[in-house]
Amino acid sequence: YDYLQKLGFTSLVDSRKGPNGRVVSDINYSMALGGLTDGVSNLELTAAYAAIANSGVYTEPIFYTKILDHNGKVLLTKSPQHDQVMKESTAFLLTSAMEDVVKVGTGKNLRLTAIDMPVAGKTGSTSDYNDLWFSGFSPYYTATVWSGFDNNRSQTDKTYNRKIWKTIMEQIHIQK
Numbered sequence: 740y741d742y743l744q745k746l747g748f749t750s751l752v753d754s755r756k757g758p759n760g761r762v763v764s765d766i767n768y769s770m771a772l773g774g775l776t777d778g779v780s781n782l783e784l785t786a787a788y789a790a791i792a793n794s795g796v797y798t799e800p801i802f803y804t805k806i807l808d809h810n811g812k813v814l815l816t817k818s819p820q821h822d823q824v825m826k827e828s829t830a831f832l833l834t835s836a837m838e839d840v841v842k843v844g845t846g847k848n849l850r851l852t853a854i855d856m857p858v859a860g861k862t863g864s865t866s867d868y869n870d871l872w873f874s875g876f877s878p879y880y881t882a883t884v885w886s887g888f889d890n891n892r893s894q895t896d897k898t899y900n901r902k903i904w905k906t907i908m909e910q911i912h913i914q915k
Contacts, residue, residue, distance in 0.1 A: 747786045840862065
């Protein structure tokens with residue numbers, strides 16, 4: 740729980756009363772498998788994977804760096820905070836394991852074919868394929884694609900989130 744907070748997860752529930760009066764908390768064993776009270780956002784998940792890709796350095800996601808008025812005068816600036824949240828060796832080992840996901844595991848179809856570049860990541864799904872995830876990175880970019888329905892409907896195509904991720908990642912690398 741503490742480690743996930745270092746990785747920028749702010750949606751975790753320490754403890755609160757649910758609608759039925761029962762106390763809920765994300766501090767339990769199922770947290771390791773994604774069994775969270777409110778889940779996480781794509782932004783939180785992507786920033787955490789980016790920390791792994793960045794040798795263990797977490798960079799706060801920001802949506803702007805500078806805002807100018809019509810005369811070019813700077814109105815606002817924003818710089819992200821950077822924190823070493825895991826050992827560089829830990830990030831290396833995690834990356835190596837997640838490269839295998841794409842080389843020989845459940846993410847084989849995510850190898851970039853338009854450009855020769857290593858990719859690391861993790862596939863994920865929930866019961867009955869109500870939610871499908873892929874979070875992954877190259878040496879340059881990190882992205883997460885989630886697909887699902889608010890009403891927890893099962894999805895028939897269990898790989899289209901991966902197709903979206905691969906298409907986007909190949910395009911931005913070709914444009915680079």
